Amino acid sequence: MSSELNPTSGFEQLRRIESSKLFQGAVIAIIIMSALTIGAKTYDVAPWLEQSLSVLDTGITLFFLLEILFRFGVCNDKKRFLFDGWNLFDTLVVIGSLIPLDNSEAVLLGRLLRVFRVLRLVSVVPELRFLINSLLKAIPRMGYIALLMFIIFYIYAAMGSMFFAKVNEDLWGDVAIALLTLFRVATFEDWTDVMYETMEFYPLSWVYYLTFIFLTAFVFLNMMIGAILEVMSEEQNAEQAQKAHDERDDIARQLQAVQEQLKELTKQVSGKSGER
Template identity: 35%
Template sequence: MSLRERSRQLVESRAFQYFITAVILGNAATLGLETSSTLHDRYGVQLHVIDVTALSIFVIELILRLFVHRLRFFRDPWNVFDLAIVSVALAPASSAFTVLRAMRILRVLRLVSVVPSMRRVVSALLTAMPGMVSIAGLLVLVLYVAGVMATKLFAHTAPEWFGSLGQSIFTLFQIMTGDSWSEVAREVMAKQPLAWIFFIGFLVVSAFTVLNLFIAVAVSAMEAEHRAEEEAKPIPAQDRAVLAELRELRAELGALRSELTERQPV
């Protein structure tokens, strides 16, 4: 067996994937511990050694995958994603790269490419992006129309909330998220009792309808991704044998039926 084939078996083995997952989780824990000044002062050297060791393991893993897949490595977006994440962590520790060094925590995002269920969710969300963009456009349109209406209706009643179009849109976005919307509504209703019609209508359209469309599109995309993954799965050898026997039985039944039809008297 060639060295490349052995490397392929190692990289694609389940034990190796579990090992990389454990390293990612351990590295995430050490990066979190480094944010504590007390722990950093006491165990800074040990944490740095663990961080460098984890980074070395990631680099070796990428080298092995490049060796196995060669140029095909770059055809998989998840491989490119892993390469970008590890490359950021390899940035020098000079002041010009301080921001990049702070982004070492992005290594935790490699869990997305390692765990199949997470990868499936992200792929589904990317597939659903065109539909979500359309819904986001609809939401912006609803916010703009409602912002103009609210400014004209409540600018004099509650100028701190609806004094300008920008303030109105921000306030309506806050109401849409459910953050203290009743306080804003009651303050306006104290001077304009019928204002509840506007606020309830806006909540029904924005929060209960438009935002739920995002969930519907995301769920639909995940279901489609799951169906595509199930259809792409190879059929086990035992099932293929059963299917072959069923085809043979169908062929024999068809031949017998034709033979019986020919023997029947006209």
């Protein structure tokens, strides 16, 4: 049977189109165009250009709608299409983009969801998806590091409030304000001004700041980076193992197909020999 009459062959062709670099490149180009359109609307432009941007935005929304419907159509397991987080995100963004902007109550929501269309670039580019997935999976490990960091922040904030409240009430008046001050120190935002101010009353207070910066800016930051890199390494190894497994399965299917063809040829040869 020819491939034109074979539904499976036609479905595979659509699958190849959906996974092709040309199709993915077109989607990326439209996403970039959408980002430029959103940025252009933040400027004061001529009325004719504003109308052109609105028409272009409508065309982009229509393209995204057709693209998500096409992806749903070529999906092997349509019932689990939305179980994929990226498919769910893309679908919600596309549905949100269909909100009419002429409704005053929905204008802000519609514009916000149109801004999120730029994030679709993450779901289209595999490398960006890999980074985001690794970051999300590293959050539980980073949570314990963040908890330990908060404990250190709280201890130093309590000490700072006890010792330095008389120096500057605005910076060290209570624990909450001291936490904000320590966050300023941790981000190196004019932290030396804070240190020199307390050193006028407590000359050895530089030890307080240096130990705090060493723990937060060097130790805990490197622990955060290490946790993310460890998860990325695990994800990369798992992806390579899955790829190798898929290649073995593909080779096994090809070998099985070759064996079946050999059996068919053997039967045909045996049949012709029997006829003779």
